[in-house]
Amino acid sequence: MDVFLQQVINGLSLGGIYALIALGYTMVYGIIELINFAHGDVYTLGTFFSLAVLTLLGVSGEVHGPALIGIVVLTIAVAMLLCGLTGVIIERLAYRRLRNAPRLAPLITAIGMSFILENIMQYWRGPSPIGFPQVVPNPTFHLGPVEIGAKQLLVIVLAVVMMIVLQLFIFNTKLGKAMRATAQDRDAAQLMGININTTIALTFLIGSALAGAAGFVSGVYYGSTWFFNGFAAGLKAFTAAVLGGIGNLAGAMLGGFLIGLIESLTTQFISDQWSNVVVFSVLVLVLIFRPSGLLGESLPNKV
Amino acid sequence: MTALRNPRWQTFALLVAAIALPLIVRNGAFTNFLTDAGAFVLLALGLNIVVGFAGLLDLGYAAFFAIGSYAYAMLASPQFGIHIPFWVMLFVASAIAAIFGILLGAPTLRLRGDYLAIVTLGFGEIVPQTFLNLAQWTGGPNGIGSLDQPTFFGYRFGFNVTPYYYLMLALIVLAVFLVGNLRDSRLGRSWMAIREDELAAAHMGINTTSAKLAAFALGASFSGLAGVAYGAKLQLVSPDQFQFNVSVAILSMLVLGGMGNIPGVIVGSLVISSLDRFILPQATSFLQNSVHVNVDLTNSRLLIYGAILVLMMLFRPEGLVPSRQRAAELHAGTSDPNAVAQEQELYTEAVS
Numbered sequence: 240m241d242v243f244l245q246q247v248i249n250g251l252s253l254g255g256i257y258a259l260i261a262l263g264y265t266m267v268y269g270i271i272e273l274i275n276f277a278h279g280d281v282y283t284l285g286t287f288f289s290l291a292v293l294t295l296l297g298v299s300g301e302v303h304g305p306a307l308i309g310i311v312v313l314t315i316a317v318a319m320l321l322c323g324l325t326g327v328i329i330e331r332l333a334y335r336r337l338r339n340a341p342r343l344a345p346l347i348t349a350i351g352m353s354f355i356l357e358n359i360m361q362y363w364r365g366p367s368p369i370g371f372p373q374v375v376p377n378p379t380f381h382l383g384p385v386e387i388g389a390k391q392l393l394v395i396v397l398a399v400v401m402m403i404v405l406q407l408f409i410f411n412t413k414l415g416k417a418m419r420a421t422a423q424d425r426d427a428a429q430l431m432g433i434n435i436n437t438t439i440a441l442t443f444l445i446g447s448a449l450a451g452a453a454g455f456v457s458g459v460y461y462g463s464t465w466f467f468n469g470f471a472a473g474l475k476a477f478t479a480a481v482l483g484g485i486g487n488l489a490g491a492m493l494g495g496f497l498i499g500l501i502e503s504l505t506t507q508f509i510s511d512q513w514s515n516v517v518v519f520s521v522l523v524l525v526l527i528f529r530p531s532g533l534l535g536e537s538l539p540n541k542v
Numbered sequence: 543m544t545a546l547r548n549p550r551w552q553t554f555a556l557l558v559a560a561i562a563l564p565l566i567v568r569n570g571a572f573t574n575f576l577t578d579a580g581a582f583v584l585l586a587l588g589l590n591i592v593v594g595f596a597g598l599l600d601l602g603y604a605a606f607f608a609i610g611s612y613a614y615a616m617l618a619s620p621q622f623g624i625h626i627p628f629w630v631m632l633f634v635a636s637a638i639a640a641i642f643g644i645l646l647g648a649p650t651l652r653l654r655g656d657y658l659a660i661v662t663l664g665f666g667e668i669v670p671q672t673f674l675n676l677a678q679w680t681g682g683p684n685g686i687g688s689l690d691q692p693t694f695f696g697y698r699f700g701f702n703v704t705p706y707y708y709l710m711l712a713l714i715v716l717a718v719f720l721v722g723n724l725r726d727s728r729l730g731r732s733w734m735a736i737r738e739d740e741l742a743a744a745h746m747g748i749n750t751t752s753a754k755l756a757a758f759a760l761g762a763s764f765s766g767l768a769g770v771a772y773g774a775k776l777q778l779v780s781p782d783q784f785q786f787n788v789s790v791a792i793l794s795m796l797v798l799g800g801m802g803n804i805p806g807v808i809v810g811s812l813v814i815s816s817l818d819r820f821i822l823p824q825a826t827s828f829l830q831n832s833v834h835v836n837v838d839l840t841n842s843r844l845l846i847y848g849a850i851l852v853l854m855m856l857f858r859p860e861g862l863v864p865s866r867q868r869a870a871e872l873h874a875g876t877s878d879p880n881a882v883a884q885e886q887e888l889y890t891e892a893v894s
Contacts (some may be wrong), residue, residue, distance in 0.1 A: 478664075523661050
């Protein structure tokens with residue numbers, strides 16, 4: 240039982256990372272019905288950007304006290320900004336022209352963008368795994384039978400805070416309203432005076448910025464990364480988005496935590512080798528039996 | 543001169559050239575390259591049924607290639623001491639691949655196009671991972687070696703690559719014949735109707751689910767063929783031959799050459815294979831040895847596949863060697879005046 244509870248804690252912190260990535264998938268899908276394959280690589284890029292910031296700051300080990308907070312905030316901010324811009328550039332270059340093309344076309348360019356980003360990262364830091372400095376000290380706290388590390392706490396807290404801020408933004412601001420309107424009916428939104436291009440670009444900005452934040456925490460959490468990291472993580476986060484109900488923000492969060500749990504429990508009780516197989520099987524099963532996801536509404540085929 | 547324009551004569555001339563090529567260029571490495579490229583032509587022709595004809599984006603096509611190869615490796619090697627003849631295995635493996643195509647397709651083909659893409663992507667990840675994990679049967683990361691060499695009326699293929707070249711060529715000729723006939727069949731026309739508008743096709747009385755399932759199964763069976771031939775030629779299968787980038791490479795071949803068009807698909811796959819195996823390594827060694835620039839272009843494969851996918855989709859979605867129908871369809875919805883004119887032309891052609 241203790242092992243089980245411990246794996247639940249591990250799964251929740253893993254899930255926090257997936258949830259942050261899944262939000263980007265679900266927002267983009269909600270607004271332009273595109274599976275943004277490059278999103279997983281934007282997340283890896285977030286780790287790479289964070290690493291670059293830490294290198295610039297000369298940080299290579301644990302930092303304590305107020306300096307730690309400063310460094311963490313600065314690194315996350317820069318990674319979010321740069322990833323957000325990357326997302327906007329990708330949308331501008333690869334997706335905007337194809338907004339009215341058959342659906343296969345933007346999907347194929349999205350795969351292409353993913354490969355391009357992966358190759359750029361491979362040029363940048365080489366093909367082997369790269370270490371990520373252990374910036375955050377990792378004292379463990381005991382909660383009854385289980386223990387939780389500071390890093391795990393950081394991941395969970397950061398994910399939850401970002402989600403709350405996002406939720407407030409989407410449902411309480413004018414821009415958020417514009418995003419919801421665009422997702423509901425692009426043409427009608429345009430007729431109401433909403434600038435569609437800006438709104439879609441904003442969606443990419445926010446989604447990719449969240450992936451950037453996830454990139455930083457995954458660097459801290461795993462202590463290493465490599466250029467191909469985003470492929471599997473992206474696929475799992477997409478599974479999370481589908482599991483929760485694609486287009487649904489709360490669903491993406493729920494799905495992210497569930498996928499994290501499934502992965503850590505599989506690793507513990509079956510084997511590490513099978514965790515990917517189990518996660519993708521979950522994806523296939525969800526799509527077959529409940530394609531609208533746990534919290535999503537089923538959509539009729541659009542004519 | 544008219545003979546030159548007749549597609550039948552063109553095909554015949556190309557076939558003669560393909561038969562003569564290894565006899566003229568007596569270079570083992572070159573023939574070896576052509577044979578491997580031939581396997582990818584077969585794969586591209588198979589994927590073309592799924593993506594090009596039926597318009598279903600399959601991102602895990604390499605999984606069926608893996609299934610074909612592993613079927614041959616398990617049933618025609620010392621691994622279990624089973625030695626089913628190569629020619630029988632061609633049928634068996636393509637049937638096995640087709641069965642897996644149906645198993646994957648039956649529950650998932652109801653899904654919208656982009657979900658299908660993701661499910662096939664997941665399948666493409668699961669299959670090689672499973673072959674990797676089931677080490678007691680599949681040899682794990684080492685794969686299975688010393689697969690049986692084919693024999694042809696007592697002639698052993700051996701280690702010389704030339705017979706495999708002709709084998710691959712024969713399979714391609716067979717595949718082109720089958721795919722061409724499928725395209726013009728009732729089934730082929732219903733695939734294209736589904737690709738263009740699934741809802742309308744269903745209303746015209748096409749059983750869209752069974753037509754899509756047929757596309758999946760037939761497409762998979764071609765990669766089963768390719769898997770057996772490639773496995774027999776290489777005498778080895780291992781899980782790393784079937785990663786996601788193989789699926790994307792095959793997709794790039796279609797996108798580059800022209801989805802839905804048989805000559806286009808063949809041209810696309812030959813171009814990508816030569817880039818991959820021939821041009822990039824050659825250019826790299828030229829740059830490193832003659833110009834003394836230390837770049838390794840073979841590390842740029844992902845970038846090249848990616849750029850092909852993005853640029854082709856943005857600027858020439860119908861591919862370099864397009865079929866007229868697909869071109870008109872892919873330009874629909876954009877404000878390209880040529881496309882609109884072409885679409886009208888096709889429409890009047892269809893009406894009259």
